[in-house]
Amino acid sequence: MKQALGNLLDQALRRVAGDHARTLRHAGLEQARDSRNGHYASNAAMQLAGKLKRKPVDIAADIVAALPANQLIDRVEIAAPGFINIWLAPGALQSELQWIARRGDAYGCSDFGAKRRVLVEFVSANPTGPLHVGHGRHAAIGDSLARLLEATGHEVWREYYVNDAGRQLSVLGLSVWLRMVERATGVEAFPEGAYRGEYIGNLAGRMADELPVSAEAARKGMAWPDKQAGGNGEADRYLDALIEAARECLGDALFSEIARAAGGWVLEDIREDLEQFGVRFDNWQSERELVAAGKIDECLKRLELEGITYRHEGALWFPAERYGDEKNRVVVRADGRSTYFASDIAYHYAKRKRGADLLLDVLGADHHGYVNRVRAGLEALGEPPSCLEVRLVQFVALLRGGQRVAMSTRGGEFETLRSLREEVGVDAARFFYVSRAGEQHLDFDLDLAKRRSSDNPVYYVQYAHARIASLLGKMADRGLSFSMDESAAHASLLTHRREIDLMLALARLPETVEQAAVQRAPQIVAHYLISLAQAFHGWYNHCKVLDAEPELRSARLGLAQAGGQVLRNGLGLLGVSAPRSM
RNA sequence: GCGCCUGUAGCUCAACGGGAUAGAGCAUCGGCCUUCUAAGCCGGUGGUUGCAGGUUCGAGUCCUGCCAGGCGCGCCA
Numbered sequence: 001m002k003q004a005l006g007n008l009l010d011q012a013l014r015r016v017a018g019d020h021a022r023t024l025r026h027a028g029l030e031q032a033r034d035s036r037n038g039h040y041a042s043n044a045a046m047q048l049a050g051k052l053k054r055k056p057v058d059i060a061a062d063i064v065a066a067l068p069a070n071q072l073i074d075r076v077e078i079a080a081p082g083f084i085n086i087w088l089a090p091g092a093l094q095s096e097l098q099w100i101a102r103r104g105d106a107y108g109c110s111d112f113g114a115k116r117r118v119l120v121e122f123v124s125a126n127p128t129g130p131l132h133v134g135h136g137r138h139a140a141i142g143d144s145l146a147r148l149l150e151a152t153g154h155e156v157w158r159e160y161y162v163n164d165a166g167r168q169l170s171v172l173g174l175s176v177w178l179r180m181v182e183r184a185t186g187v188e189a190f191p192e193g194a195y196r197g198e199y200i201g202n203l204a205g206r207m208a209d210e211l212p213v214s215a216e217a218a219r220k221g222m223a224w225p226d227k228q229a230g231g232n233g234e235a236d237r238y239l240d241a242l243i244e245a246a247r248e249c250l251g252d253a254l255f256s257e258i259a260r261a262a263g264g265w266v267l268e269d270i271r272e273d274l275e276q277f278g279v280r281f282d283n284w285q286s287e288r289e290l291v292a293a294g295k296i297d298e299c300l301k302r303l304e305l306e307g308i309t310y311r312h313e314g315a316l317w318f319p320a321e322r323y324g325d326e327k328n329r330v331v332v333r334a335d336g337r338s339t340y341f342a343s344d345i346a347y348h349y350a351k352r353k354r355g356a357d358l359l360l361d362v363l364g365a366d367h368h369g370y371v372n373r374v375r376a377g378l379e380a381l382g383e384p385p386s387c388l389e390v391r392l393v394q395f396v397a398l399l400r401g402g403q404r405v406a407m408s409t410r411g412g413e414f415e416t417l418r419s420l421r422e423e424v425g426v427d428a429a430r431f432f433y434v435s436r437a438g439e440q441h442l443d444f445d446l447d448l449a450k451r452r453s454s455d456n457p458v459y460y461v462q463y464a465h466a467r468i469a470s471l472l473g474k475m476a477d478r479g480l481s482f483s484m485d486e487s488a489a490h491a492s493l494l495t496h497r498r499e500i501d502l503m504l505a506l507a508r509l510p511e512t513v514e515q516a517a518v519q520r521a522p523q524i525v526a527h528y529l530i531s532l533a534q535a536f537h538g539w540y541n542h543c544k545v546l547d548a549e550p551e552l553r554s555a556r557l558g559l560a561q562a563g564g565q566v567l568r569n570g571l572g573l574l575g576v577s578a579p580r581s582m
Numbered sequence: 583g584c585g586c587c588u589g590u591a592g593c594u595c596a597a598c599g600g601g602a603u604a605g606a607g608c609a610u611c612g613g614c615c616u617u618c619u620a621a622g623c624c625g626g627u628g629g630u631u632g633c634a635g636g637u638u639c640g641a642g643u644c645c646u647g648c649c650a651g652g653c654g655c656g657c658c659a
């Protein structure tokens with residue numbers, strides 16, 4: 001509807017303003033907030049006033065005069081200081097209902113993405129512990145973004161980057177091993193910085209069952225290193241010494257296997273968790289495999305050959321400053337190990353080489369410092385800086401009993417996504433996550449979320465859908481039926497204020513989806529659905545359907561049908577179900 | 583100290599890439615079920631949009647400064 005009106009206005013605008021008309025999006029058109037200002041309103045005249053150096057009111061008058069003849073518009077008014085207010089012709093909105101019926105599940109979709117290939121990377125939590133409620137936010141937002149991009153004609157991959165090559169995996173392996181030692185000897189010697197969540201104990205139990213690690217080996221124990229005193233890195237150094245000791249005691253191969261197995265099991269758990277949450281990835285990219293395939297060396301070699309990187313104090317540096325970053329960065333340490341930064345450049349470069357036009361990363365806000373760096377790396381490798389887009393998601397602050405709770409995987413102090421899912425359900429959790437903009441700090445009040453889960457607006461929206469399903473069921477029970485053709489034939493009877501409001505809301509889905517996709521803002525869909533449900537419930541309470549005269553009943557059934565379709569389509573974009581009964 | 587994000591009703595958040603009288607939910611007060619799901623509808627209370635300037639016909643939205651909170655500024659990952 002908006003598009004059709006926009007085309008009409010555009011024709012008029014081109015006549016009045018020539019090339020200036022092209023600077024306007026959708027001809028400045030939007031649905032009027034207040035019905036006294038028409039169904040749709042455009043601020044085009046005001047936007048053009050500066051460029052044309054004329055009064056907005058005069059421009060508006062010219063635009064209106066230049067409007068081509070059409071079936072859509074009933075009347076147009078100009079309001080100070082230059083709004084063009086448009087009232088739709090009877091039948092214009094009603095015809096949208098047939099369009100909705102015809103497009104079905106595809107209503108709201110468009111092809112404006114022009115098959116642009118977008119690789120969406122999100123969650124990518126380190127496989128060192130179960131997902132917590134913060135990761136849940138990333139999962140919900142990232143997946144909805146992917147759905148929105150798919151709906152707008154992009155080719156989308158969902159990818160999870162698995163950091164399984166770094167020191168953290170050794171720390172995980174160590175943590176598990178120490179719990180095994182603890183079981184066998186009864187001596188507790190758990191160091192600061194090791195993972196202390198309950199799941200570590202479970203992994204230790206499983207490890208003892210499945211790997212050739214005997215209780216004897218554990219009892220024999222290992223040579224405990226001395227705890228060094230002083231210095232900031234004390235805990236980390238001690239941890240490294242412990243890892244060394246464990247390697248000595250178990251043998252390199254066995255220790256690595258423990259670490260790898262633990263990481264694998266954690267990842268397995270994460271994968272299942274996300275699947276239950278309705279999130280499925282096309283690819284789980286292992287960092288270790290990337291290393292094994294030589295991708296990182298390849299990148300580094302190329303940078304070195306082209307004379308971009310340089311040596312300084314034994315390390316290999318990347319001159320990020322040259323590309324606008326605040327300082328230069330190490331890619332290979334003095335001891336020969338490459339940094340996280342190095343594998344990130346290689347990883348993103350590899351994604352480009354796999355054919356992605358756009359790399360869309362959904363990252364935690366703590367990564368913002370690293371965005372310029374990676375972009376610089378891509379640029380140095382000859383990629384356009386614009387091929388990387390990063391959406392930062394702010395932290396979830398967990399509140400329990402009104403108190404802020406620190407969340408740390410290492411400390412084992414966190415609320416898991418799984419427990420949230422089990423307590424409030426996938427639909428409520430996803431809708432809650434996605435109804436706040438990612439760049440907003442989110443206060444997650446656990447007591448509130450769990451106790452008053454029925455206050456979640458998701459139920460308000462789902463209830464509308466259930467009511468429609470029930471209505472159509474009742475229709476069948478009464479031996480009634482209707483066809484879209486018959487309904488369309490009587491659609492002109494839909495003139496009640498509530499019916500106009502509902503039809504206006506329904507017609508807004510396509511523009512809402514496009515806007516949400518362009519702005520990478522799934523919360524726009526969530527808020528749209530609430531206002532759509534509002535329009536529906538208002539209509540439902542004011543307009544009887546089954547007891548209306550047959551012709552009106554038929555028209556209203558068509559409206560209800562369209563309402564159900566749009567609710568389903570919208571909820572689907574958020575990964576939320578549309579129940580037939582509640 | 584420097585950089586990024588944020589500040590809107592008692593609480594949690596909207597406000598459609600500057601638009602018309604800043605809106606929802608929860609909480610609170612009052613009405614509506616002999617008829618399609620009351621997880622609903624209708625109405626009321628509640629705001630100096632952190633503060634101060636500026637740009638504009640028009641600012642919650644853009645710019646500057648201050649205040650407050652979160653995050654970052656490793657040869658950590």
